[in-house]
Amino acid sequence: MARDFGSSATKQYFTSRIKKAAKSLEAKGYEVITVDTGDEAAQKVLDLVPEGGSVGFGGSVTTRQLDLIETLEKKGHRVFDHWKAGLSKEEVTAVRRGQLTSDVFVLSVNALTLDGEIVNIDGTGNRVAASIYGPKRVVFVVGAQKIVDDLDGAFYRAKFVAAPINSTRLNLKTPCAYTGECNDCDSPGRICNVTVVFDRKPTGTPMTVILVGEELGY
Numbered sequence: 001m002a003r004d005f006g007s008s009a010t011k012q013y014f015t016s017r018i019k020k021a022a023k024s025l026e027a028k029g030y031e032v033i034t035v036d037t038g039d040e041a042a043q044k045v046l047d048l049v050p051e052g053g054s055v056g057f058g059g060s061v062t063t064r065q066l067d068l069i070e071t072l073e074k075k076g077h078r079v080f081d082h083w084k085a086g087l088s089k090e091e092v093t094a095v096r097r098g099q100l101t102s103d104v105f106v107l108s109v110n111a112l113t114l115d116g117e118i119v120n121i122d123g124t125g126n127r128v129a130a131s132i133y134g135p136k137r138v139v140f141v142v143g144a145q146k147i148v149d150d151l152d153g154a155f156y157r158a159k160f161v162a163a164p165i166n167s168t169r170l171n172l173k174t175p176c177a178y179t180g181e182c183n184d185c186d187s188p189g190r191i192c193n194v195t196v197v198f199d200r201k202p203t204g205t206p207m208t209v210i211l212v213g214e215e216l217g218y
């Protein structure tokens with residue numbers, strides 16, 4: 001579930017950061033949509049999916065919180081969701097490959113800087129691969145708590161906030177799952193093998209960033 005920020009002072013703080021990040025992202029070539037709630041974000045994503053278009057979802061708690069998958073399937077869209085229960089290893093691989101050529105690929109970020117840099121860290125790499133090139137459109141959905149001041153803050157957030165929480169969520173035997181801190185591990189379950197920084201929007205693919213005035217994902 002999305003979580004709003006409660007007090008009006010907190011909301012004002014996040015609103016001003018969203019405005020600054022939005023301006024930076026627009027200057028870097030992204031289409032930017034700002035909304036107040038996760039429900040509004042979900043509707044904006046649906047509006048971006050063409051009639052009959054396929055939709056891929058990166059490994060992202062944010063996008064699952066929007067409850068889009070069931071809605072899209074009911075509308076007859078082909079959905080590439082590698083978190084779907086009951087998939088075999090081979091099927092997961094096939095779904096990940098399908099994401100690479102989907103009509104719309106939806107994911108979140110580990111962090112977004114006020115200067116409009118997007119940072120994502122992946123274990124397998126399918127999420128970051130599809131976010132760069134392949135799908136006809138890429139849509140990032142970003143809860144306001146993921147906006148950080150700069151790239152140092154982004155890397156810190158990815159390794160010391162998002163990765164430990166995700167490691168715990170996935171029951172991985174990584175050090176951060178137990179300690180909440182990154183020690184640059186050699187664990188077989190390590191989820192931080194590929195780091196991608198979008199300095200600007202890559203050429204060729206339309207990309208939309210939906211900034212949400214609520215806490216979404218990790």
Ligand code: SF4
Pocket residue numbers: 159160163164167174175176177181182183184185186187189190191192
């Ligand atoms: S490198 Fe290892 S310890 Fe550090 S955040 Fe990634 S999985 Fe956790």
